[in-house]
Amino acid sequence: MPVTTSLDGAVLTARLSGDIDHFTAADMRSEIDRAVTMNPVSELVLDFSAVNFMDSSGIGLVMGRSKLMSELGGKCSVCDPPAYIVKVMKLSGIDKLCPILGEGGVRL
Amino acid sequence: MKRCLNEMKLSFPARGENEAFARACVSAFIAQLDPYVSELAELKTAVSEAVTNSIVHGYRGRPGGVISMQVRLYSDRRVYIRIRDKGCGIADITQAMQPLFTTAPEEERAGLGFSVMESFTDSLRVKSSRGHGTSLVMEKTLRERSGDESVKDGISNKSGRKSGTGSPVR
Numbered sequence A: 001m002p003v004t005t006s007l008d009g010a011v012l013t014a015r016l017s018g019d020i021d022h023f024t025a026a027d028m029r030s031e032i033d034r035a036v037t038m039n040p041v042s043e044l045v046l047d048f049s050a051v052n053f054m055d056s057s058g059i060g061l062v063m064g065r066s067k068l069m070s071e072l073g074g075k076c077s078v079c080d081p082p083a084y085i086v087k088v089m090k091l092s093g094i095d096k097l098c099p100i101l102g103e104g105g106v107r108l
Numbered sequence B: 001m002k003r004c005l006n007e008m009k010l011s012f013p014a015r016g017e018n019e020a021f022a023r024a025c026v027s028a029f030i031a032q033l034d035p036y037v038s039e040l041a042e043l044k045t046a047v048s049e050a051v052t053n054s055i056v057h058g059y060r061g062r063p064g065g066v067i068s069m070q071v072r073l074y075s076d077r078r079v080y081i082r083i084r085d086k087g088c089g090i091a092d093i094t095q096a097m098q099p100l101f102t103t104a105p106e107e108e109r110a111g112l113g114f115s116v117m118e119s120f121t122d123s124l125r126v127k128s129s130r131g132h133g134t135s136l137v138m139e140k141t142l143r144e145r146s147g148d149e150s151v152k153d154g155i156s157n158k159s160g161r162k163s164g165t166g167s168p169v170r
């Protein structure tokens, strides 16, 4: 499963795994959006710890979810991405819209 | 100009599944130069961007189009990658290469493909002609593997590699 979601109160955690590219992002996107809109979610946590590849399609995915959460009046964050993915994300400035959190919730 | 050690050519249809296939091929071929894991990740990302652009923009999602890829490895550890399509072409290359510029915002394209290719390689050259297609050349010189004699002449030596120095896995 490329995305598994779990709900804790109003916090939805979406655990992504494998490679994120244009081909795989479409299913991930609809899976996350389905879970967000079906539940009363105020915070979306995108768990990147099991992602081993990402190109700019992943940036689009994070930007889109972050936009969706702000439309719903909630917030969005990325947690535990591998170092190389942090580099791809920072290139886009996405960390200014959506905080990237490392171990212990430290902002990367 | 340094000696070309090895070369591969490949062509495949413009199907989304082949984004992963193209990355894996380039990764397996470049392993001959024993790159660092970070260099491999950067080149895989750049290839993924180029192939995705041919699929999404060049052929507009029509799987009948063909993408061709050529990779050369040089004795000075330079990797040359050319990716071509015979799709719609790019009207204005300067504009297309601007960060955040995209002609497909509705598909959540971030407009950062060219920025990623530029920052993860040493050079990127794009040629395109409207109605005829796009050809893109990326080059990157891999770092010398220090403290590992076996890679000095560009020959990968799996048995002689120290653990933890970043073998090209996955």
Ligand SMILES: Nc1ncnc2c1ncn2[C@@H]1O[C@H](COP(=O)(O)OP(=O)(O)O)[C@@H](O)[C@H]1O
Binding pocket: A056, B049, B053, B054, B057, B058, B059, B085, B087, B088, B089, B090, B096, B097, B101, B102, B103, B104, B109, B110, B111, B112, B113, B114, B115, B134
């Ligand atoms: N192979 C190609 N064929 C036609 N147009 C392309 C090609 N590659 C890129 N483009 C154009 O350049 C723009 C920018 O590309 P890129 O930086 O990768 O961003 P994105 O793919 O997110 O749109 C695309 O939106 C598209 O209009």
Ligand SMILES: [Mg+2]
Binding pocket: A056, B049, B052, B053, B109, B112, B113, B114
């Ligand atoms: Mg692109």
